Amino acid sequence: MSVNSARSLGDFLRSRRSRLDPASFGFSGRRRTPGLRREEVAQRAHISPTWYTWLEQGRGGAPSSEVLERISSALMLTDTEREHLFMLGLGRPPEVRYKSVEAVNPRLQRLLDSLQTSPAIIKTATWDVVAWNRAAAVVLTDYAALPAGQRNILHFLFRNPAVRAKQHDWESVARFVVGAFRADVARAGLVSEVGALVDELSRVSPEFEALWRDNEVLGHGDAGGVKRLMHPILGSIELEYSAFSVDGRPDLGMIVYTPLDGAVAERIKLLASQG
Structure with a gap:
């Protein structure tokens, strides 16, 4: 020092x-x-x-x-x-203190809601989605229709056929999600806390078990920054995404998906307004 x-x-x-x-x-x-x-x-x-x-x-x-x-x-x-x-x-920050959270404060929710053409979510270090906007509900997943305990990104990526069908390249998405999830839970010191989820997914999904066994570690910058989806109404769309940490809550992360096509952005806004 x-x-x-x-x-x-x-x-x-x-x-x-x-x-x-x-x-x-x-x-x-x-x-x-x-x-x-x-x-x-x-x-x-x-x-x-x-x-x-x-x-x-x-x-x-x-x-x-x-x-x-x-x-x-x-x-x-x-x-x-x-x-x-x-x-x-x-000369470095301390280890993250993980806090169990089921919702976000109104200020953060208002920020999400202001993004009318961009799907946006807030996730925990264990990849549980705890907040989202209307655009995310109509483009990604209707999180409100899921029980709180099943709003985990890995859970519905590997167990929800509808979510899987939307992915342009499910194998690449799955590999990235598992690798980034592994890095996040280790960084937060939560490896033991996600043991039940890992065991459950390993039992029901041979693909998850194989990816988890690979021990690959990835970050958000390793996936190219573009998400491609086959949406039942919007068709084939491309969304550029960025990940942000939440001020004062290092255990939370915000992901914002921005449509690359202006016409798609307007259609997302229209769909979200109809909900």
Whole structure:
């Protein structure tokens, strides 16, 4: 860790320590400065007071991720502050904290709904679709018609014949989805959490089992950026897609599909308005 980074880390720790109310944590006694004392933070973080003091003074060296996690909890940092702490201390963000989610906030849903000609979805790290717009419902899948537990992209790609029939090249799509899914769940530390889904799909789909056994890892940039579909009403269409992380929720991702043909875009808008 550079001298400047160590100094910035120390300044940040002091600023976060000074805003905490000692009485809220059961600490008493007169104080010359606001906030917790250094030894009190160290006590809450279960680390040496001397080591914590060195960190604030910019001479403690590079802390481990475990130490930063303890300090983050001790200082009651928000997710954004926790990420900043790791960037200062280790030069990288912390591991993603996965949060179970069944819906998104109204602001994010309004963003999706504003994309009237572009199908757009929000998915979790385990590829469960938790939000979508009308364009996605008419072009991709009517997610509202599916039980909440079956809105997983792998689930209906490998188990829903109608979804499979829409794919211009199902084999290529399936290979990409499995490879990207594997990368996402590993990045989020959720390999064990998706074990039941993997076992279920392996039992019912020999194709999934073979792809999973290949251990291929892919990213969204590895699929060419264009999705081709055989839509029952729109016919053969091409959609350019982009993937975005959701601000403040690294466990969520937004995918937006933009029609390459203006006439197709207008037809999607018309279909979506009829729902």
